[in-house]
Amino acid sequence: MSTFDNPFDPDRRLRAGGCSCGQHVSEAEHEHAASALRCEPAPSEDKRYEGVVASAVMRAMFPRDAARRAFLKSVGASTALAAISQFFPLQTATEVFAQGGAPEKKDLKVGFIPITCATPIIMAAPLGFYSKHGLNVEVVKTAGWAVIRDKTINKEYDAAHMLAPMPIAISLGLGANAIPFTVPAIENINGQGITLAMKHKDKRDPKDWKGMKFAIPFDYSMHNYLLRYYLAEHGLDPDTDVQLRSVPPPEMVANLRADNIDGFLAPDNICQRAIYDGVGFMHILSKEIWDGHPCCSFAASKEFITSSPNSFAALTRAIVDATAYASKAENRKQIAEAIAPANYINAPVTVLEQVLTGTYADGLGGVKTDAKRVDFDPFPWQSFAVWMLTQMKRWGQIKGDVDYKAVAEQVYLATDTGKVMKEMGLTPPTTSYKSFAVMGKTFDPAKPDDYLASFKIRKAS
Numbered sequence: 001m002s003t004f005d006n007p008f009d010p011d012r013r014l015r016a017g018g019c020s021c022g023q024h025v026s027e028a029e030h031e032h033a034a035s036a037l038r039c040e041p042a043p044s045e046d047k048r049y050e051g052v053v054a055s056a057v058m059r060a061m062f063p064r065d066a067a068r069r070a071f072l073k074s075v076g077a078s079t080a081l082a083a084i085s086q087f088f089p090l091q092t093a094t095e096v097f098a099q100g101g102a103p104e105k106k107d108l109k110v111g112f113i114p115i116t117c118a119t120p121i122i123m124a125a126p127l128g129f130y131s132k133h134g135l136n137v138e139v140v141k142t143a144g145w146a147v148i149r150d151k152t153i154n155k156e157y158d159a160a161h162m163l164a165p166m167p168i169a170i171s172l173g174l175g176a177n178a179i180p181f182t183v184p185a186i187e188n189i190n191g192q193g194i195t196l197a198m199k200h201k202d203k204r205d206p207k208d209w210k211g212m213k214f215a216i217p218f219d220y221s222m223h224n225y226l227l228r229y230y231l232a233e234h235g236l237d238p239d240t241d242v243q244l245r246s247v248p249p250p251e252m253v254a255n256l257r258a259d260n261i262d263g264f265l266a267p268d269n270i271c272q273r274a275i276y277d278g279v280g281f282m283h284i285l286s287k288e289i290w291d292g293h294p295c296c297s298f299a300a301s302k303e304f305i306t307s308s309p310n311s312f313a314a315l316t317r318a319i320v321d322a323t324a325y326a327s328k329a330e331n332r333k334q335i336a337e338a339i340a341p342a343n344y345i346n347a348p349v350t351v352l353e354q355v356l357t358g359t360y361a362d363g364l365g366g367v368k369t370d371a372k373r374v375d376f377d378p379f380p381w382q383s384f385a386v387w388m389l390t391q392m393k394r395w396g397q398i399k400g401d402v403d404y405k406a407v408a409e410q411v412y413l414a415t416d417t418g419k420v421m422k423e424m425g426l427t428p429p430t431t432s433y434k435s436f437a438v439m440g441k442t443f444d445p446a447k448p449d450d451y452l453a454s455f456k457i458r459k460a461s
Helices: 027-032 045-061 065-075 077-087 090-099 116-123 145-153 166-172 222-233 249-257 270-276 302-307 309-326 329-339 349-357 382-394 404-411 414-423 448-453
Strands: 107-112 136-141 159-163 181-186 192-197 213-216 243-246 263-267 280-285 296-301 359-361 367-369 436-438 441-443
Touching (some): 107 116, 107 145, 107 309, 116 329, 116 349, 145 166, 145 296, 159 166, 166 404, 181 302, 181 404, 192 222, 192 270, 222 243, 222 263, 222 382, 249 270, 263 270, 309 329, 349 359, 382 404, 382 436, 382 441, 382 448
Parallel strands (some): 213 263
Antiparallel strands (some): 192 280, 359 367
């Protein structure tokens, strides 16, 4: 993600397109040189907003980026800034821009499940991101996904931490009345794992799992779809060869300890807690199934967005701010301490640190390191929603024809989020659809039915 382009740097591109850091003509070229070129965030929020306003002014003055670069190289950044400031009040414009519209409703309740996926929603409270945007937000710990769905639908919560497929399911009327819901931000990417009971440490081949019982947090979850995908790729039918049970994440470790289940595909910190308690080991991280997959989302009803647009915008700004903060490795230990207390996740700091820093015990005597074990990127790719719809159809949750694109674009607010990100000085992707690979199989969001038809094990008719 290109976070804060400096408009006075003649070596950076300001135009749409190109790579995420602004220094290459394409993302492919950027990735080729990724190890040496990483975007650096602005040193402060004020600098971020200042950069946004300055970028807008520079774009207006120099429609052709080559002209801007030539100008800066000839006079230097300091001279250019001084010249522009003489006739345009950059500082005043920055202050006005940062304030935004007044929230219609300042006192808000946001529900969350106590797992590390909720990190941006939770940490935005103790670290002051909500108050910074003029909101008094009470984050409310909630027992399970069905409860959080019902409380949000009943308007006890203004917005909520939800599993990424849940707003799609609610909008389609799956498991509840159809109510238009939206996803302005993805909470986290990666951050899950398959954990097995210690008695199965010699059963690392999924073909040996026939007859085993696995927990997932909810039917409409990435955990359900990723575990089903993984099992099916190894020749097991998840509906006949194993048992899948919906278990609230906070109850999973106790069920593993009590031998009620053989394993789970669960969110962290649940996987690491099982290892900490000595009752399970990490079979694989979920990123080994799909690196970069979404897990949880920040969701709100369309009615809330319509009735309180400024509150919604302020809330989204706070979440995007918190997500940007959480994405930085150097902040992870502070975050672990901030979200560990009983009113938030209620977990040992060392467990949360292992998850968030990516250096962790695997439960089999080894220590592994993966800085991307969990990551944070708020952009709600609509191609993620299309993939989830293919899996809902694959496993019989929805039947008949599906207008994938229409549903994805109704629920995943990529355009709105991109606008907010631009206002905040971030650089969102220039498209909301992208291809990706799940266990080596490429998903083309333009051909969802072809993708669906390619699976031998499925329920879809």
